[in-house]
Amino acid sequence: xxxxxxxxxxxxxxxxxxxxxxxxxxxxxxxxxxxxxxxxxxxxxxxxxxxxxxxxxxxxxxxxxxxxxxxxxxxxxxxxxxxxxxxxxxxxxxxxxxxxxxxxxxxxxxxxxxxxxxxxxxxxxxxxxxxxxxxxxxxxxxxxxxxxxxxxxxxxxxxxxxxxxxxxxxxxxxxxxxxxxxxxxxxxxxxxxxxxxxxxxxxxxxxxxxxxxxxxxxxxxxxxxxxxxxxxxxxxxxxxxxxxxxxxxxxxxxxxxxxxxxxxxxxxxxxxxxxxxxxxxxxxxxxxxxxxxxxxxxxxxxx
Numbered sequence: 001x002x003x004x005x006x007x008x009x010x011x012x013x014x015x016x017x018x019x020x021x022x023x024x025x026x027x028x029x030x031x032x033x034x035x036x037x038x039x040x041x042x043x044x045x046x047x048x049x050x051x052x053x054x055x056x057x058x059x060x061x062x063x064x065x066x067x068x069x070x071x072x073x074x075x076x077x078x079x080x081x082x083x084x085x086x087x088x089x090x091x092x093x094x095x096x097x098x099x100x101x102x103x104x105x106x107x108x109x110x111x112x113x114x115x116x117x118x119x120x121x122x123x124x125x126x127x128x129x130x131x132x133x134x135x136x137x138x139x140x141x142x143x144x145x146x147x148x149x150x151x152x153x154x155x156x157x158x159x160x161x162x163x164x165x166x167x168x169x170x171x172x173x174x175x176x177x178x179x180x181x182x183x184x185x186x187x188x189x190x191x192x193x194x195x196x197x198x199x200x201x202x203x204x205x206x207x208x209x210x211x212x213x214x215x216x217x218x219x220x221x222x223x224x225x226x227x228x229x230x231x232x233x234x235x236x237x238x239x240x241x242x243x244x245x246x247x248x249x250x251x252x253x254x255x256x257x258x259x260x261x262x263x264x265x266x267x268x269x270x271x272x273x274x275x276x277x278x279x280x281x282x283x284x285x286x287x288x289x290x291x292x293x294x295x296x297x298x299x300x301x302x303x
Contacts, residue, residue: 007119007185014181014190021175022048025075031082033290037278042201045194046271049264050297053167056174057300060149068174099218103200106225110196114257118184125184135188138260141166142183145173167300168264192257195267199224199256202270209277227253265302268294 023041026048030037059067117127117135127135140154145166153161172186181190200221207213207220256263272295279287 010181010185011189013179014175014186015194017179017181018175018186018190018194019045021052021072022046024048024079025051025071027082028075028078029290033287034275034278036282037275040201040205042198043205043271043274045198046202046267047275047294049171050268050271050294052174053171053300054293054297056170057167060170065149065174065177068178096214096218099200099204099221102218102221102225103197106200106221107193107196109254110225110256111192113255114188114192118188134258138169139184139187142169142172142176142187145169146177146183165261165300165302167297168261168302171264187260191260192263195263196257198267199263199270202267202274206270206274206277209274223253225253261302265298268301269298272298 019041022045026044026046029047029051030044055071056065056068059065059071113128114135118125118139120126137154141151141161144151144154151161151166151169153159172183172191175181176183176186203221203224204214204217206217208217210216256266272291275287275294276291279291
Protein backbone atom coordinates (compact mmCIF):
# COMPACT_ATOMS: atom_id res chain seq x y z
CA UNK A 1 0.00 0.00 0.00
CA UNK A 2 3.03 2.30 0.43
CA UNK A 3 4.37 1.76 -3.08
CA UNK A 4 1.21 2.94 -4.82
CA UNK A 5 2.35 5.75 -7.13
CA UNK A 6 -1.05 7.45 -7.08
CA UNK A 7 -0.94 7.71 -3.28
CA UNK A 8 2.48 9.38 -3.27
CA UNK A 9 1.51 11.78 -6.06
CA UNK A 10 -1.66 12.79 -4.22
CA UNK A 11 0.32 13.18 -1.00
CA UNK A 12 2.80 15.50 -2.73
CA UNK A 13 0.02 17.53 -4.36
CA UNK A 14 -1.83 17.80 -1.04
CA UNK A 15 1.27 19.10 0.74
CA UNK A 16 2.17 21.60 -2.00
CA UNK A 17 -1.39 22.90 -2.37
CA UNK A 18 -1.85 23.28 1.39
CA UNK A 19 1.42 25.19 1.83
CA UNK A 20 0.43 27.51 -1.01
CA UNK A 21 -3.04 28.12 0.47
CA UNK A 22 -1.63 29.00 3.88
CA UNK A 23 1.76 30.57 3.19
CA UNK A 24 0.69 33.08 0.54
CA UNK A 25 -1.98 34.98 2.55
CA UNK A 26 0.04 34.56 5.74
CA UNK A 27 3.04 36.20 4.08
CA UNK A 28 0.84 39.06 2.88
CA UNK A 29 -0.46 39.69 6.41
CA UNK A 30 3.03 39.56 7.93
CA UNK A 31 4.40 41.99 5.35
CA UNK A 32 1.47 44.38 5.79
CA UNK A 33 0.95 44.37 9.55
CA UNK A 34 4.26 43.06 10.94
CA UNK A 35 6.95 44.35 8.55
CA UNK A 36 9.72 44.28 11.19
CA UNK A 37 8.91 40.78 12.42
CA UNK A 38 11.35 38.11 11.33
CA UNK A 39 8.67 35.82 9.98
CA UNK A 40 9.19 32.18 9.09
CA UNK A 41 7.47 29.85 6.68
CA UNK A 42 5.75 28.09 9.59
CA UNK A 43 4.53 31.35 11.12
CA UNK A 44 3.11 32.52 7.79
CA UNK A 45 1.43 29.13 7.33
CA UNK A 46 -0.05 29.26 10.82
CA UNK A 47 -1.52 32.69 10.10
CA UNK A 48 -2.74 31.54 6.70
CA UNK A 49 -4.39 28.48 8.25
CA UNK A 50 -6.49 30.78 10.45
CA UNK A 51 -7.37 33.04 7.50
CA UNK A 52 -8.30 30.03 5.36
CA UNK A 53 -10.88 28.74 7.80
CA UNK A 54 -12.27 32.21 8.60
CA UNK A 55 -12.92 33.04 4.96
CA UNK A 56 -14.31 29.53 4.40
CA UNK A 57 -16.71 29.88 7.32
CA UNK A 58 -17.75 33.40 6.24
CA UNK A 59 -18.51 32.47 2.63
CA UNK A 60 -20.20 29.22 3.65
CA UNK A 61 -22.48 31.12 6.05
CA UNK A 62 -23.48 33.40 3.16
CA UNK A 63 -24.05 30.40 0.91
CA UNK A 64 -21.28 31.59 -1.43
CA UNK A 65 -18.57 28.97 -0.92
CA UNK A 66 -17.18 29.33 -4.45
CA UNK A 67 -16.02 32.85 -3.57
CA UNK A 68 -13.07 31.14 -1.94
CA UNK A 69 -11.54 31.19 -5.43
CA UNK A 70 -11.70 35.00 -5.30
CA UNK A 71 -9.88 34.90 -1.96
CA UNK A 72 -7.16 32.73 -3.52
CA UNK A 73 -6.76 34.94 -6.59
CA UNK A 74 -6.60 38.16 -4.56
CA UNK A 75 -4.15 36.79 -1.97
CA UNK A 76 -1.92 35.37 -4.71
CA UNK A 77 -1.97 38.70 -6.56
CA UNK A 78 -1.02 40.61 -3.38
CA UNK A 79 1.71 38.06 -2.68
CA UNK A 80 3.24 38.47 -6.14
CA UNK A 81 3.27 42.23 -5.68
CA UNK A 82 5.41 41.88 -2.57
CA UNK A 83 8.38 40.82 -4.71
CA UNK A 84 9.95 39.10 -1.71
CA UNK A 85 11.74 35.78 -1.63
CA UNK A 86 10.61 32.88 0.52
CA UNK A 87 12.50 33.13 3.79
CA UNK A 88 14.56 29.92 3.77
CA UNK A 89 18.29 29.70 4.30
CA UNK A 90 20.55 26.66 4.25
CA UNK A 91 22.79 28.45 6.72
CA UNK A 92 19.95 28.20 9.24
CA UNK A 93 19.89 24.44 8.69
CA UNK A 94 23.65 24.12 9.10
CA UNK A 95 23.66 26.08 12.37
CA UNK A 96 20.59 24.30 13.80
CA UNK A 97 21.15 20.64 13.04
CA UNK A 98 20.01 19.62 16.53
CA UNK A 99 16.74 21.49 16.04
CA UNK A 100 16.13 19.72 12.74
CA UNK A 101 16.87 16.36 14.33
CA UNK A 102 14.37 17.06 17.12
CA UNK A 103 11.74 18.07 14.58
CA UNK A 104 12.47 15.06 12.34
CA UNK A 105 12.03 12.53 15.14
CA UNK A 106 9.14 14.49 16.63
CA UNK A 107 7.24 14.45 13.34
CA UNK A 108 8.04 10.77 12.88
CA UNK A 109 6.77 9.78 16.32
CA UNK A 110 3.62 11.93 16.15
CA UNK A 111 2.72 10.48 12.76
CA UNK A 112 3.16 6.84 13.79
CA UNK A 113 -0.20 6.94 15.58
CA UNK A 114 -2.16 8.25 12.60
CA UNK A 115 -0.34 7.91 9.26
CA UNK A 116 -1.20 4.20 8.60
CA UNK A 117 -4.94 4.81 9.09
CA UNK A 118 -7.20 5.16 6.08
CA UNK A 119 -4.82 3.30 3.77
CA UNK A 120 -6.16 0.48 1.64
CA UNK A 121 -4.52 -2.92 1.39
CA UNK A 122 -5.61 -6.37 0.20
CA UNK A 123 -7.90 -6.83 3.22
CA UNK A 124 -9.62 -3.44 2.99
CA UNK A 125 -9.19 -0.03 4.59
CA UNK A 126 -7.57 -0.11 8.01
CA UNK A 127 -8.03 2.28 10.94
CA UNK A 128 -5.80 1.84 13.96
CA UNK A 129 -6.46 2.34 17.67
CA UNK A 130 -8.61 5.40 18.45
CA UNK A 131 -8.72 6.29 14.74
CA UNK A 132 -11.18 3.42 14.38
CA UNK A 133 -13.59 5.49 16.51
CA UNK A 134 -12.81 9.20 16.72
CA UNK A 135 -10.95 9.15 13.41
CA UNK A 136 -13.95 7.78 11.54
CA UNK A 137 -16.17 10.38 13.20
CA UNK A 138 -13.88 13.21 12.07
CA UNK A 139 -13.67 11.66 8.60
CA UNK A 140 -17.46 11.47 8.32
CA UNK A 141 -17.89 15.03 9.54
CA UNK A 142 -15.31 16.35 7.07
CA UNK A 143 -16.86 14.52 4.13
CA UNK A 144 -20.21 15.96 5.18
CA UNK A 145 -18.76 19.48 5.10
CA UNK A 146 -17.54 18.99 1.54
CA UNK A 147 -21.13 19.16 0.31
CA UNK A 148 -23.13 20.53 3.26
CA UNK A 149 -23.00 23.63 5.40
CA UNK A 150 -23.84 23.76 8.23
CA UNK A 151 -22.78 20.14 8.75
CA UNK A 152 -25.10 17.34 9.75
CA UNK A 153 -24.55 15.38 12.95
CA UNK A 154 -22.88 12.11 11.80
CA UNK A 155 -24.59 10.13 14.56
CA UNK A 156 -28.01 11.74 14.08
CA UNK A 157 -28.44 12.37 10.37
CA UNK A 158 -30.91 15.05 9.37
CA UNK A 159 -30.03 17.28 12.30
CA UNK A 160 -27.47 20.05 12.17
CA UNK A 161 -24.33 19.66 14.26
CA UNK A 162 -24.39 22.12 17.16
CA UNK A 163 -22.10 22.94 20.09
CA UNK A 164 -19.04 21.43 18.45
CA UNK A 165 -15.81 22.91 17.12
CA UNK A 166 -15.47 21.82 13.48
CA UNK A 167 -13.03 24.36 12.02
CA UNK A 168 -10.37 21.67 11.53
CA UNK A 169 -12.87 19.66 9.51
CA UNK A 170 -13.82 22.73 7.48
CA UNK A 171 -10.17 23.41 6.60
CA UNK A 172 -9.80 19.94 5.11
CA UNK A 173 -13.27 19.90 3.53
CA UNK A 174 -12.67 23.10 1.57
CA UNK A 175 -9.35 21.85 0.22
CA UNK A 176 -10.90 18.53 -0.77
CA UNK A 177 -13.85 20.34 -2.36
CA UNK A 178 -11.79 22.76 -4.43
CA UNK A 179 -8.93 20.49 -5.47
CA UNK A 180 -10.65 17.09 -5.58
CA UNK A 181 -8.24 15.49 -3.11
CA UNK A 182 -9.28 12.49 -0.97
CA UNK A 183 -10.50 13.55 2.47
CA UNK A 184 -8.89 10.51 4.08
CA UNK A 185 -5.49 11.37 2.62
CA UNK A 186 -5.70 14.95 3.86
CA UNK A 187 -6.84 13.96 7.34
CA UNK A 188 -4.55 11.04 8.11
CA UNK A 189 -1.45 11.77 6.05
CA UNK A 190 -1.12 15.32 4.66
CA UNK A 191 -2.12 17.42 7.67
CA UNK A 192 -0.39 15.35 10.36
CA UNK A 193 2.88 15.78 8.42
CA UNK A 194 2.36 19.49 7.81
CA UNK A 195 1.01 20.52 11.21
CA UNK A 196 3.59 18.51 13.13
CA UNK A 197 6.38 20.25 11.17
CA UNK A 198 4.81 23.69 11.65
CA UNK A 199 4.43 22.99 15.36
CA UNK A 200 8.12 22.27 15.85
CA UNK A 201 9.34 25.42 14.13
CA UNK A 202 6.71 27.58 15.83
CA UNK A 203 7.69 26.20 19.23
CA UNK A 204 11.33 27.06 18.48
CA UNK A 205 10.46 30.58 17.38
CA UNK A 206 8.22 31.19 20.39
CA UNK A 207 10.82 29.95 22.86
CA UNK A 208 13.52 32.00 21.18
CA UNK A 209 11.38 35.17 21.05
CA UNK A 210 10.35 34.90 24.70
CA UNK A 211 13.83 34.26 26.09
CA UNK A 212 16.18 35.57 23.42
CA UNK A 213 17.99 32.23 23.61
CA UNK A 214 18.07 29.62 20.83
CA UNK A 215 18.70 26.79 23.29
CA UNK A 216 15.48 27.68 25.10
CA UNK A 217 13.71 27.48 21.76
CA UNK A 218 15.15 24.02 21.13
CA UNK A 219 14.11 22.86 24.60
CA UNK A 220 10.56 24.12 24.01
CA UNK A 221 10.55 22.27 20.68
CA UNK A 222 11.62 19.07 22.45
CA UNK A 223 8.80 19.45 24.99
CA UNK A 224 6.17 20.14 22.31
CA UNK A 225 6.95 16.74 20.76
CA UNK A 226 7.99 14.57 23.68
CA UNK A 227 6.41 16.18 26.75
CA UNK A 228 3.95 13.98 28.65
CA UNK A 229 2.60 13.09 32.05
CA UNK A 230 3.80 10.13 34.13
CA UNK A 231 0.84 7.87 33.40
CA UNK A 232 3.04 5.29 31.72
CA UNK A 233 5.19 5.00 34.88
CA UNK A 234 2.06 4.39 36.96
CA UNK A 235 1.02 1.73 34.48
CA UNK A 236 4.45 0.10 34.66
CA UNK A 237 4.55 0.03 38.48
CA UNK A 238 0.94 -0.93 39.23
CA UNK A 239 -0.05 -2.99 36.21
CA UNK A 240 3.39 -4.29 35.17
CA UNK A 241 2.56 -3.06 31.70
CA UNK A 242 4.46 -0.35 29.80
CA UNK A 243 2.02 1.74 27.78
CA UNK A 244 2.06 5.40 26.76
CA UNK A 245 -1.70 5.33 26.13
CA UNK A 246 -2.99 4.27 29.56
CA UNK A 247 -3.77 6.31 32.66
CA UNK A 248 -3.30 9.70 31.03
CA UNK A 249 -4.59 12.69 33.00
CA UNK A 250 -3.03 14.88 30.27
CA UNK A 251 -2.82 14.17 26.55
CA UNK A 252 0.53 12.85 25.43
CA UNK A 253 2.35 14.91 22.80
CA UNK A 254 3.22 11.81 20.79
CA UNK A 255 -0.51 11.10 20.36
CA UNK A 256 -1.44 14.67 19.38
CA UNK A 257 -2.94 13.72 16.02
CA UNK A 258 -5.43 11.29 17.49
CA UNK A 259 -7.15 14.57 18.41
CA UNK A 260 -6.99 16.63 15.17
CA UNK A 261 -8.89 19.70 16.47
CA UNK A 262 -6.28 20.17 19.19
CA UNK A 263 -3.43 19.81 16.70
CA UNK A 264 -4.87 22.52 14.45
CA UNK A 265 -5.58 24.76 17.44
CA UNK A 266 -2.01 24.48 18.75
CA UNK A 267 -0.51 25.65 15.46
CA UNK A 268 -2.89 28.62 15.22
CA UNK A 269 -2.50 29.45 18.92
CA UNK A 270 1.31 29.51 18.80
CA UNK A 271 1.16 31.72 15.70
CA UNK A 272 -1.21 34.12 17.43
CA UNK A 273 0.91 34.25 20.59
CA UNK A 274 4.04 35.09 18.58
CA UNK A 275 2.17 37.94 16.86
CA UNK A 276 0.73 39.17 20.16
CA UNK A 277 4.17 39.13 21.81
CA UNK A 278 5.52 41.22 18.94
CA UNK A 279 2.50 43.56 19.14
CA UNK A 280 3.13 44.22 22.84
CA UNK A 281 6.54 45.60 21.92
CA UNK A 282 5.40 47.66 18.93
CA UNK A 283 2.12 48.85 20.52
CA UNK A 284 0.24 49.37 17.26
CA UNK A 285 -3.53 48.96 17.10
CA UNK A 286 -3.64 47.12 13.77
CA UNK A 287 -1.10 44.60 15.02
CA UNK A 288 -3.17 43.98 18.15
CA UNK A 289 -6.29 43.46 16.03
CA UNK A 290 -4.52 41.07 13.66
CA UNK A 291 -3.19 39.07 16.62
CA UNK A 292 -6.61 38.87 18.27
CA UNK A 293 -8.29 37.70 15.06
CA UNK A 294 -5.82 34.82 14.78
CA UNK A 295 -6.20 33.90 18.46
CA UNK A 296 -10.01 34.13 18.44
CA UNK A 297 -10.17 31.67 15.55
CA UNK A 298 -8.80 28.98 17.88
CA UNK A 299 -12.25 28.86 19.51
CA UNK A 300 -13.59 27.25 16.35
CA UNK A 301 -10.80 24.66 16.31
CA UNK A 302 -10.79 23.55 19.93
CA UNK A 303 -12.50 24.91 23.02
